[in-house]
Amino acid sequence: MVAIVAALLVALLIPTAGPSASTSTAGTPPGAAEPDPTHALPADTLVTPPVLRNASREPNTVEVTLTATPTTLSLVPGSETAVFAYNGMVPGPTLEVYEGDRLIIHLRNELPEETTVHWHGLHLPWYADGSPFHPIEPGGQADFDFVIPQGTAGTYWYHPHPHHRSAYQVAKGLYGAIVVRDRDDPLPEVAEKLLVLWDNRFLQDGSIDLPEAQSMQGRIDFENGREGDVLFVNGQANPTVRIRPGEVQRWRIVNASAARVYRLGLQGHELLYVGSDGGLFEKPVPTDDVLIANSERIEILVRGTAAPGSIVTFQDLPYDRYIPQTRPRSWDKPRDLLTLQYTDETPLRMEVPSALRPVAWMDTTDVTARRVMVLTQGFINGKTMDMSRVDEVAELGTREIWQVENLVGMDHPFHLHGFRFQVLARNGVPEPFPSWHDTVNVPKHETVRFIVQLDDYPGKWMFHCHILDHENAGMMGILEVR
Numbered sequence: 001m002v003a004i005v006a007a008l009l010v011a012l013l014i015p016t017a018g019p020s021a022s023t024s025t026a027g028t029p030p031g032a033a034e035p036d037p038t039h040a041l042p043a044d045t046l047v048t049p050p051v052l053r054n055a056s057r058e059p060n061t062v063e064v065t066l067t068a069t070p071t072t073l074s075l076v077p078g079s080e081t082a083v084f085a086y087n088g089m090v091p092g093p094t095l096e097v098y099e100g101d102r103l104i105i106h107l108r109n110e111l112p113e114e115t116t117v118h119w120h121g122l123h124l125p126w127y128a129d130g131s132p133f134h135p136i137e138p139g140g141q142a143d144f145d146f147v148i149p150q151g152t153a154g155t156y157w158y159h160p161h162p163h164h165r166s167a168y169q170v171a172k173g174l175y176g177a178i179v180v181r182d183r184d185d186p187l188p189e190v191a192e193k194l195l196v197l198w199d200n201r202f203l204q205d206g207s208i209d210l211p212e213a214q215s216m217q218g219r220i221d222f223e224n225g226r227e228g229d230v231l232f233v234n235g236q237a238n239p240t241v242r243i244r245p246g247e248v249q250r251w252r253i254v255n256a257s258a259a260r261v262y263r264l265g266l267q268g269h270e271l272l273y274v275g276s277d278g279g280l281f282e283k284p285v286p287t288d289d290v291l292i293a294n295s296e297r298i299e300i301l302v303r304g305t306a307a308p309g310s311i312v313t314f315q316d317l318p319y320d321r322y323i324p325q326t327r328p329r330s331w332d333k334p335r336d337l338l339t340l341q342y343t344d345e346t347p348l349r350m351e352v353p354s355a356l357r358p359v360a361w362m363d364t365t366d367v368t369a370r371r372v373m374v375l376t377q378g379f380i381n382g383k384t385m386d387m388s389r390v391d392e393v394a395e396l397g398t399r400e401i402w403q404v405e406n407l408v409g410m411d412h413p414f415h416l417h418g419f420r421f422q423v424l425a426r427n428g429v430p431e432p433f434p435s436w437h438d439t440v441n442v443p444k445h446e447t448v449r450f451i452v453q454l455d456d457y458p459g460k461w462m463f464h465c466h467i468l469d470h471e472n473a474g475m476m477g478i479l480e481v482r
């Protein structure tokens with residue numbers, strides 16, 4: 001579980017081992033520490049997905065083209081894999097915008113089947129949500145045009161959301177990150193890494209292992225959600241990131257896995273947990289590990305507190321989200337995600353601000369509706385998805401409290417489209433500080449309460465379990481806002 005260490009004073013100072021060469025990495029691009037040619041190690045082996053090219057010359061406008069197409073890539077050494085890819089890469093290119101930008105996206109579907117693209121976590125008009133209501137035929141194109149709201153800087157992502165096919169298309173390689181930036185970012189001098197987590201399973205010939213539904217593995221995948229034994233960071237297995245002693249790095253992390261919930265920890269390091277789906281917290285929270293369920297995003301600060309030359313591993317630590325009957329045999333073993341390699345350079349001296357950005361609690365006094373969502377295996381409030389049915393009706397512009405109750409012995413991460421929310425309590429325990437989410441993990445036999453403001457955009461919005469196999473099987477419902 002997330003072991004949040006309470007800390008009143010987070011105005012931390014990084015221990016300095018040297019007379020301090022510099023106080024910051026100002027002036028260097030994100031992802032790069034100050035070069036020190038005498039001691040420099042080879043650059044990161046971690047490859048960052050390229051940022052989508054902006055075709056617009058208008059101010060505050062980002063216009064991009066994404067093409068989903070079948071192709072062949074080498075995902076595991078020594079073999080070629082038939083994949084689906086956005087612009088030929090897995091993960092797809094990163095969509096980067098600023099708060100307030102107008103975003104225009106042209107989406108081409110060159111796949112042999114219907115698709116959609118869901119801009120996960122963004123607040124946008126219903127037509128642009130990329131839900132199963134708006135399929136794009138093979139050979140078809142869709143155009144999206146909307147404005148990124150102020151105050152929503154954070155890490156988001158995009159992925160297919162066609163009816164019954166999300167799990168398959170994500171397993172085939174369709175996913176990519178979205179970064180919404182704040183022009184007054186409180187961490188402007190901190191080098192940044194984007195880490196998009198995904199897992200997969202392969203057959204001997206390199207093809208993606210997608211078993212028949214009635215096979216033993218098919219049934220386990222149906223129950224647990226499909227997990228893979230190969231863990232990827234930006235499409236690479238165990239890449240290396242380098243850090244200079246004393247340096248602070250900001251890691252934006254996306255869980256693009258269909259079913260794997262990661263408990264992230266860095267050997268011998270305390271992390272600073274600084275952000276959730278919808279961006280930064282008010283202040284850093286020291287912790288040993290952070291849980292990130294399917295489709296969630298987190299931001300952490302990694303501080304280079306180990307000795308020069310150290311090599312440590314960033315890991316997925318054991319977390320039991322399973323029912324005993326289908327719990328994988330190796331669930332209790334840590335898995336390596338990434339290697340952090342310290343340079344021999346003179347230690348940097350960097351400070352982390354004690355305040356990041358204001359995040360106010362939403363007012364709970366003028367709530368107009370309270371809803372209860374009861375999760376059982378494959379069902380929400382006893383029902384499976386029916387595209388022609390509306391499960392909940394809400395009034396535009398109102399504020400509601402939702403209580404999500406998980407009655408079964410398996411975690412279900414609950415996602416609401418279109419509107420961000422604040423978790424109020426987990427299992428009756430008040431949330432210690434406000435933060436923005438569009439997905440929240442509801443652990444086995446636990447209850448989560450959140451508050452949501454249904455502003456701006458009427459429409460039929462999905463809510464569902466984000467274990468993609470559960471979503472495919474119908475663990476989803478429709479909220480109509482009108």
Ligand SMILES: [Cu+2]
Nearest residue numbers: 412465467470
């Ligand atoms: Cu589920």
